[in-house]
Amino acid sequence: xxxxxxAGVNLEVTDEGFLVDSSQWTEEIAKxxxxxxxxxxxxxxxxVLNFIRENADxxxxxxxxxxxxxxxxxxxxxxxxxxxxxxxxxIAGIAKPTSCV
Amino acid sequence: xxxxxxxxxGTGGTIMANKLxxxxxxEEWDITIVDKHKTHxxxxxxxxxxxxxxxxxDVIKPKANFIPSGVNMIYSDIDxxxxxxxxxxxxxxxxxxxxxxxxxxxxxxxxxxxxxxKGELWRKEIFDFYTVEGAVALQEFFETWQGGRxxxxxxxxxxxxxxxxxxxVFLADEYFTKVGIRDKVDITYVTPLPGAxxxxxxxxxxxxxxxxxxxKVIPEFYLESVDNKEKKIKSYDGQEIPFDVLTIVPVNKxxxxxxxxxxxxxxxxxxxxxxxxxSEKYENIFVLGDASNIPTSKAGSVxxxxxxxxxxxxxxxxxxxELRATFDGHANCYIETGFGKGSLIDFNYETExxxxxxxxxxxxxxxxxxxxxxxxxxxxxxxxxxxxxxxKGKELPIENHMSMAGKKKS
Numbered sequence: 001x002x003x004x005x006x007a008g009v010n011l012e013v014t015d016e017g018f019l020v021d022s023s024q025w026t027e028e029i030a031k032x033x034x035x036x037x038x039x040x041x042x043x044x045x046x047x048v049l050n051f052i053r054e055n056a057d058x059x060x061x062x063x064x065x066x067x068x069x070x071x072x073x074x075x076x077x078x079x080x081x082x083x084x085x086x087x088x089x090x091i092a093g094i095a096k097p098t099s100c101v
Numbered sequence: 102x103x104x105x106x107x108x109x110x111g112t113g114g115t116i117m118a119n120k121l122x123x124x125x126x127x128e129e130w131d132i133t134i135v136d137k138h139k140t141h142x143x144x145x146x147x148x149x150x151x152x153x154x155x156x157x158x159d160v161i162k163p164k165a166n167f168i169p170s171g172v173n174m175i176y177s178d179i180d181x182x183x184x185x186x187x188x189x190x191x192x193x194x195x196x197x198x199x200x201x202x203x204x205x206x207x208x209x210x211x212x213x214x215x216x217x218x219k220g221e222l223w224r225k226e227i228f229d230f231y232t233v234e235g236a237v238a239l240q241e242f243f244e245t246w247q248g249g250r251x252x253x254x255x256x257x258x259x260x261x262x263x264x265x266x267x268x269x270v271f272l273a274d275e276y277f278t279k280v281g282i283r284d285k286v287d288i289t290y291v292t293p294l295p296g297a298x299x300x301x302x303x304x305x306x307x308x309x310x311x312x313x314x315x316x317k318v319i320p321e322f323y324l325e326s327v328d329n330k331e332k333k334i335k336s337y338d339g340q341e342i343p344f345d346v347l348t349i350v351p352v353n354k355x356x357x358x359x360x361x362x363x364x365x366x367x368x369x370x371x372x373x374x375x376x377x378x379x380s381e382k383y384e385n386i387f388v389l390g391d392a393s394n395i396p397t398s399k400a401g402s403v404x405x406x407x408x409x410x411x412x413x414x415x416x417x418x419x420x421x422x423e424l425r426a427t428f429d430g431h432a433n434c435y436i437e438t439g440f441g442k443g444s445l446i447d448f449n450y451e452t453e454x455x456x457x458x459x460x461x462x463x464x465x466x467x468x469x470x471x472x473x474x475x476x477x478x479x480x481x482x483x484x485x486x487x488x489x490x491x492x493k494g495k496e497l498p499i500e501n502h503m504s505m506a507g508k509k510k511s
Contacts, residue, residue, distance in 0.1 A: 059396070062323060062337075063257065064367050073325070077337045083321055 007032045018089070018096045022056070025093030033091045037080075041091075044071070045079055049092040056094040060085060102131045105415075106189060106199035108179055108358070110136035112144075112492065113205035113390035113404040115167045119494035120412050122169045133173040133197060135189070139164055142233060143487060145401065145480075148265055148437070150236035151243055151348075152276045157233055159484075167492045179206070182362040184383050201385050201415060204371060206356035208261050208391040208399055214352035215256055217327035227327065227347045230269065231261065239348065243276070248285025249345030254334055255292050256324045257352040257368075261391060261399040264446070266290070266350055267297065267307060268437040274314045275439035289317045291334070291342060296320055300453035303446055306470050310438060353399070355392055370394040375450065376427040378411045385418070387411050397430035397450060405491055406431040409501045431503040433459075435480035443476035445469050449503040455510060460499050462507035469508065 001020065004013045007028040012020040017033075019025060030049060034041045041049075047070045052060060062085050066073035080087040085097050105121060107114045118134050125132070146160035168174045178192035182202065189197045210231045212219040218227065228242065229235035253270050270290050277283040290297070290311065297307040297318055311318055325337045333341045355369030364371050364380075372381040373393035380386040389411050390404035397403055406428070413426035430450030437443050445467050446454035456470040466475050490497060 059394070061258065061367075067367055073323075073337050081338065 014096070016090075016096060019093040022053075022093050022095070025053070029093065030091050033093075037087055037091070039080065039087075039091070045091075048076065048079060048088060052088050052092040053094060056089075056092075060089070060097055103129060103200045104131045104133065104198055105201045105203070106197055107132070107134040107203045107205060108182075108189065109205035109207055109356075109392070110134050110138075110141070110164050110168065110174070111205060111207050111390070112401045113207075113408060114203070115141070115164070115492045116405065116408045116494045117203055117205065117389060117411065118172045119167070119169050119492070120408065121415070122171050123494070124412070124416065127171055131173070132171070133175060134168060135175045135177055135179055135191065135197070136164060137176065137178045139176055141167060141492075143484060144231075145262070145487070146484060147230050147233060147236045148268055148272070150233070151228075151230055151239040151269075152272050153240055153244070154272075157237055160233065162488065169493075179356075179358045180361065181358055182364065182386075184362070184364070184386065187385065199385075201387070201418065203387050203389055203411070203415070204359075204380075204392050205389040205404075206358060206392045208353045208355055208370070210351040211354045212349075212351040214354070215324055215327060217329055218256075218349065218351060220327065220329040222327075222329045222332070222347075226332070226345070227349065229349055229351055230265075231350065242346065246282075246346065248277070248282045250287045250289065250343060251346050251348065252289050252291055252334065252342060252344035253348050254322070254324060254342075255294075255350045258293060259399055260350050260353040262434075263298070263398055263400075264434050264436045266292075266348075267311075269348065270311070270316050271314065271439040272437055274316060287317075288315070289319060289342065291319045291322045293323045294320060300448070302456070303454040303470060306444070306456075307436075310444075310472065314439070359392065366394055375430065377414055377424040378407060378428055379414065379418075379424065387415060387418075395428070395430065398432040398434065400432055400434060401487070401491075402433040403431065405497075406433075406501050408494070429502050431501070433499075435476060435483065437477065437480060438472050441477050442472050442474055443478075443480050444472050445476045445479065447503060447508075452503060452505070452508075455508040457508040459507055460504075465507075 004011050031041055051068050065076050076084045089097050140161050141164045143160040146155045149155040180190040180192050182189050224238045228239040253266050270288050277286045296304040298304040322336045326335050333343050335341050355365050359365040359369045371388045371393055373388040373395050375395040391399040410426040410428040414424040417424050433447045435443055435445055447459055448454045458465040459467045459469050467479050
């Protein structure tokens with residue numbers, strides 16, 4: 001765990017930079033976190049981030065986001081290149097997605 | 102007469118039928134089990150078929166052998182569950198009523214979910230080993246293969262028996278070494294996970310083993326499509342991997358019946374309380390094993406441990422009492438690592454696989470996250486245990502809940 005100041009707010013984050021308390025999240029914080037990943041957030045990004053925040057408890061998969069009606073899987077990769085679910089979860093201020101095996 | 106209905110006579114359904122028939126009065130409780138297939142497959146054995154270690158007859162027995170007398174066995178497709186009316190429709194219109202329902206319809210592969218996967222190369226140069234047909238076709242292919250690029254890919258999470266594709270590449274390494282063409286076979290393990298496995302300590306151990314055996318790992322590859330012409334797999338972010346033979350774990354889904362009943366998530370798995378194993382929505386419906394969405398491995402060992410909990414909770418529910426048994430997500434998986442050795446992992450919802458000994462602290466005989474001959478024997482012997490003890494619901498000398506005894510926390 002570490003302390004970090006993002007968008008003027010002092011926040012507790014995990015070693016990998018995920019917010020510990022999801023309720024502290026704001027759109028300003030999202031913009032800062034996205035910038036660190038080299039992403040400029042658009043309305044489309046925010047639509048996805050909101051979907052992710054709303055469905056955080058139910059368990060998320062890339063396929064599920066692809067069926068959200070907001071983006072398809074390809075579009076999801078274009079918005080958050082590399083690891084879309086991990087990146088978008090980080091920027092949405094929710095916990096790192098765990099794949100259970 | 103009150104009625105318990107079990108959908109699916111695989112590992113979970115069969116164990117439940119045996120346990121419940123022993124425990125419940127025959128004058129009072131009618132028990133019925135439905136499955137579309139007459140054959141029971143020993144699914145852990147599929148892995149060995151491509152390498153000629155097992156053949157088809159080693160992994161099949163009639164389902165009827167394992168259903169106790171006093172249980173009605175019906176062979177039929179299931180149309181859907183009508184939960185508002187406590188009844189199940191079978192194909193052809195037959196109706197079964199229930200007081201309590203246990204859904205144990207498992208998971209299956211759905212190659213149709215990935216464009217191009219079930220194309221012209223399917224079962225010619227693209228194979229699954231999660232069906233007996235796929236495993237047998239692959240055995241025939243390997244018998245005369247001259248070598249080339251062998252790509253093992255996992256299409257989507259979750260999938261049944263998460264260690265099976267790892268075991269597959271370990272056994273392939275041994276097989277091609279023994280037939281003398283290992284230098285002509287390039288083995289690549291392509292996974293959507295960030296590494297060989299999900300949890301850090303096991304990933305490290307298994308990752309090192311892959312490296313030692315000269316098996317390449319390509320992580321974070323999320324399969325979009327298969328190109329049959331160019332013989333490549335393509336990911337959503339534009340990576341392309343060429344293959345000469347592709348072995349694949351296609352997208353896993355729950356049974357179509359779950360979708361027709363409107364009870365599943367986006368992959369037809371049923372939302373289930375991970376502790377009580379009761380359906381999240383319906384009071385008198387329990388879900389056992391792979392059919393549920395509980396966050397642990399889809400594997401026979403999990404079903405076996407979960408069956409104990411479901412049994413206790415069903416008895417509570419019958420009496421109108423609170424459900425008092427809780428499932429901890431316990432899984433226990435032997436991992437074949439090739440050349441007569443094996444590893445073993447034991448874990449649950451909270452505890453990742455750790456090194457140590459199992460089941461007895463310091464004694465074993467099995468070594469957790471160790472590569473030993475004894476672990477391999479454990480896997481070999483397990484087939485006998487499965488047919489003769491596990492399916493019949495007999496007590497095994499291992500704990501139902503995961504134990505920390507014998508494990509080292511580093």
